[in-house]
Amino acid sequence: MPSKKHPPEEVVAKITAPLPLLTNAKPAARIDLFAKKLRFCCYTFDFQDPTSQVKEKDLKTIYLKEVVEFMEESRGVLIEPIYAMCFTMIAHNLFQAVHPNNPNYDPDEDDPIVVPEWPHLQLVYTFFFRVLESPDFQPSEAKKYIDHHFVTDLINRFASEDINERECLKTAVHRIYGKFLGLRAFIRNVVNNKFLEMMYEDLYFPGVTEILEVLGSIINGYACPLKREHKQFLFQILLPLHSTPNLQHYQAQLVYCVVQYLEKDPTLTEEYVTKFLKRWPRTVAAKEVMFLGELEEIIDVLQPSEFIKVQRVVFLQLAKCIKSEHFQVAERALYFWDNEYIVSLMEVSSTQIFPIVLPGLLQVSNFHWNSTIITMATNVIKNFMTVDQKVFATILSNIKQKKKQEKKHRAELTAKWVKLNAIASQSEVTLTLKTSSANAENKR
Known part of the structure; x- marks a missing residue:
């Protein structure tokens, strides 16, 4: 709908003659007077200049407040011509060009932006809501607009x-x-x-x-x-919204939508979690912390039968995060063990989960640069021991055996490398002697 913006001076002179109050008008004349005030409110003014058209702006404010109150308190107002006038006024005021964005504006640091025309726009939105909430409102009539x-x-x-x-x-x-x-x-x-x-x-x-x-x-x-x-x-x-650079501004709302889906249809869990983990951020620690938060909220709503399907890929990712050099990432991953429901799920699947995360926990508890992370990892290991000491001992024994085999394998590789170096050195000496002998022979 086109906007009636900045009416000519002669038109303004006519429309700024104040109309009588709706409450003072006779009942038979109120609908017509209501329509006239809506028609006046269709005009929009220049709010970038606070000194221009002050009289017209003030009059429009008065009329907007009046039509809001009239719509709220009156019955039988929404007749065919009024529907058209209501939505024309709403469209003329709301559907203006949006002010260009300030490239330097930071919603996390700067004060909220308030557009100069907001006092009028707020009244227009209020009127819009009163129309939609009116007992007389008929969607079959309003769908034309x-x-x-x-x-x-x-x-x-x-x-x-x-x-x-x-x-x-x-x-x-x-x-x-x-x-x-x-x-x-x-x-x-x-x-x-x-x-x-x-x-x-x-x-x-x-x-x-x-x-x-x-x-x-x-x-x-x-x-x-x-x-x-x-x-x-x-x-x-x-899912792709997780990859945008401004995720922190709407992450909570995005997670809520995702969780609603997985609660509605748990069969979507395996596919969603798998694809979600493939989008895991590799270089932005702050985003990785957000992903860990979402992962915890997802697990919180999973049934044990669905958790079993994703437990391996989830804890492989958690094991990587536990070993992160960025202490906030490691800390957020270790907070999973403060969640009673997740811990209960881990206890049921301890033989599958403990071997995945325990090596990383042992490494962090011994070698991480941050003392808080060392303490947290140590506490998690102690909790593992209390949950099932027999399973813990078996896993620890397997880890030690694996490390022993790795150490033996490295020693064998080192020995082979030394042997190859010796062979290469001997070959180089032999080649040098042959070259020298050939050069001497040529000189003769």
């Missing part, structure tokens, strides 16, 4: 860096998804495309966190068995 274009424009607004606006957008999308069954598949498709643009075109998109929060609620409502489309979203969208 809340269509594919409206939904696309609404989701595009998540590019706003104003967190207040993104929170309102989250509420709006969630309510539209709940009321308009015919738009659900389209909303999911628009979200898919938005995430794909962000991931593969390297676009900065501030609203990922809020969209994932909406998706968390949507996934929670999925019926089982899950549709193929829903499974594809897990593996083609949520």
Whole structure:
């Protein structure tokens, strides 16, 4: 919908003549007066310049507050012409160009951004919600205006860096998804495309966190068995999102969505965990810590039957993390032994898990540079001993035997290398003598 932006001066002169209060108007005239005020609120003004059109901005604020209150308290307001006027006003105000992103803005360090037009936008969003919540609201009537274009424009607004606006957008999308069954598949498709643009075109998109929060609620409502489309979203969208450079901004929401999937359909666990571990970060310790956090949350919701399927690949990765030179990675991996449920799962599968992690724990407890990590690893080893001393002794004996064999193998390789060196040296001496003899013969 086109925006009526910056009306000509002669039009402003006409529309700024204050209209009477809705509460003072006769009941028969209120709908018409309500429509006039909505029409005025369609106009948008330049908020970048606080000194321009002050009178018009103040009047629009008054009208917006009035129409919000009128929509909340009145009944029988939502008739055919009013639907059109309501959504025209909403679209003209919300679907403006998003302010260009500040390349130097850091959401972790800088204060939250508040766009200058937010006081008006907040009232528009409030009015939008009052319309959707009205007992008179009929989705069959509103679908003429809340269509594919409206939904696309609404989701595009998540590019706003104003967190207040993104929170309102989250509420709006969630309510539209709940009321308009015919738009659900389209909303999911628009979200898919938005995430794909962000991931593969390297676009900065501030609203990922809020969209994932909406998706968390949507996934929670999925019926089982899950549709193929829903499974594809897990593996083609949520999984690749782990590889983006801004993961720390929305990791909690992303993990929540993943956990919802695995709780809904535990049979997805083995495939998801295997593919998740293949994306494990190799050079960014902070990201590795985040992956360890997600892995723990996943294990927390697994049934023992599903845990058995992934225990080997999971603890092979944990064993690597325990031996990490970065103390935060090693520390986060060792915290798995503070989780009672995970420890109980390990105890059941001790003969499979202990041999994987014990060598790394012994190495760390003896040679790690960080004293805290040494203490934590030592405590884990003590816990292993108390869980099943016989199994622990057997595994320890096997480790010692393996090290002995490795030492013997290294000694044999060293002896072979010394022998080869001796042979090479003897060959070099023989070659030198032959060369000298040949040169002497030639001189004669």
